Amino acid sequence: MTVANRHSIIDTKYHLFDNNRSKSNSALYRLNMMIYQRPMPPAGRHLLAVVFLPLLLAGALMACRQDASSGGEVEGAPATERLTLPVLAPHTGDAPLRVVATTGLVGDVVGRVGGAAIDLTVLMGPGQDPHSYQPGAADLAAVADADLIFVNGWNLEEGLLADLAAIAGAPFVPVSAGITPRRIESDHGHDHDHGPADPHVWQDVGHVGQWAENVRLALRAADPANAAIYDANAAAYRATLAELAAELRQTLAAIPAERRVFVTNHDNLGYFTAAYDFTSVGAVIPSVSSLAEPTAAGLAALIDTMRATGVCAVVVEANAADDLARVLQNELTGCDEVRLIALYTDALGAAGSAADNYPGLMRANAAALVEGLR
Numbered sequence: 213m214t215v216a217n218r219h220s221i222i223d224t225k226y227h228l229f230d231n232n233r234s235k236s237n238s239a240l241y242r243l244n245m246m247i248y249q250r251p252m253p254p255a256g257r258h259l260l261a262v263v264f265l266p267l268l269l270a271g272a273l274m275a276c277r278q279d280a281s282s283g284g285e286v287e288g289a290p291a292t293e294r295l296t297l298p299v300l301a302p303h304t305g306d307a308p309l310r311v312v313a314t315t316g317l318v319g320d321v322v323g324r325v326g327g328a329a330i331d332l333t334v335l336m337g338p339g340q341d342p343h344s345y346q347p348g349a350a351d352l353a354a355v356a357d358a359d360l361i362f363v364n365g366w367n368l369e370e371g372l373l374a375d376l377a378a379i380a381g382a383p384f385v386p387v388s389a390g391i392t393p394r395r396i397e398s399d400h401g402h403d404h405d406h407g408p409a410d411p412h413v414w415q416d417v418g419h420v421g422q423w424a425e426n427v428r429l430a431l432r433a434a435d436p437a438n439a440a441i442y443d444a445n446a447a448a449y450r451a452t453l454a455e456l457a458a459e460l461r462q463t464l465a466a467i468p469a470e471r472r473v474f475v476t477n478h479d480n481l482g483y484f485t486a487a488y489d490f491t492s493v494g495a496v497i498p499s500v501s502s503l504a505e506p507t508a509a510g511l512a513a514l515i516d517t518m519r520a521t522g523v524c525a526v527v528v529e530a531n532a533a534d535d536l537a538r539v540l541q542n543e544l545t546g547c548d549e550v551r552l553i554a555l556y557t558d559a560l561g562a563a564g565s566a567a568d569n570y571p572g573l574m575r576a577n578a579a580a581l582v583e584g585l586r
């Protein structure tokens with residue numbers, strides 16, 4: 213964690229609004245406060261998450277080396293982009309491996325690979341925003357007893373990880389190990405600065421294939437007796453994912469190139485747009501974290517961009533309120549209709565729904581995009 217990055221995060225949290233905003237932007241400001249105001253984690257916890265967790269989860273992952281003499285970044289320092297898997301020792305005892313997964317998406321993949329051979333606890337339920345989730349007593353008990361804890365990587369579970377780190381005796385395994393992260397360019401200062409890694413890697417099916425491989429490697433290292441089961445389950449799931457990727461491309465081909473453009477809620481579809489040839493012209497919350505809040509100036513600029521480009525489609529979280537639609541509809545008078553496209557971006561859908569598993573989620577999203585953009 214560099215000083216610049218830490219400063220940028222603190223800026224995002226505490227210096228949210230431009231004091232010189234115009235009168236009309238004040239109205240947008242109030243609307244945004246109404247729509248997006250959320251509880252912030254306690255400052256101490258936040259600092260722990262920012263400073264401690266990147267060290268815990270990936271000692272080797274330092275975005276930039278720091279120049280001790282100036283406190284700034286070293287010009288041209290190579291960024292060690294990828295997370296790594298920890299070295300795992302086989303667990304002892306005859307009981308099934310006790311495994312915790314943080315998000316529903318991570319849990320879905322761990323469950324596919326571990327199958328009946330593991331005792332799996334998934335902390336976050338359907339529809340849960342992974343950025344804001346904070347643990348309950350049952351979560352902490354499961355983590356304290358766990359043999360392995362699978363996390364997304366890159367601090368996605370920013371309201372959760374510090375508490376887990378304080379209580380866990382088991383290793384943390386980032387399922388996103390080996391994936392080169394998308395990085396958000398920062399407008400914070402010098403031109404070599406860059407923002408945090410984007411944790412929403414599951415929006416590219418190929419990356420979830422890497423998750424399955426990482427889960428396989430971790431489970432067979434921790435539980436060699438069941439290695440053949442994990443190998444077979446992972447191979448079957450990766451075949452499913454390969455079919456899914458082909459199916460998605462076929463489904464999405466119905467959307468003409470000139471209509472493959474939208475605005476997102478927060479900056480969570482970067483891997484999707486890169487993998488499936490879409491363009492996002494901006495985000496209402498211009499951050500890879502949903503906990504950041506939009507600035508009035510940023511929202512005004514986004515509306516200007518939408519007017520200039522003629523973009524009238526906004527991707528919202530499947531569980532989001534429609535307040536956003538009213539804000540944008542009032543501003544985007546050039547649009548016949550501001551189309552809200554509800555996607556399962558950050559969490560699985562409700563149990564029993566089509567999006568209660570990863571392939572189903574991606575199929576539902578592709579269908580919603582075809583419906584919303586054609």
Ligand SMILES: [Zn+2]
Pocket residue numbers: 343412478480500501502558
């Ligand atoms: Zn997100």
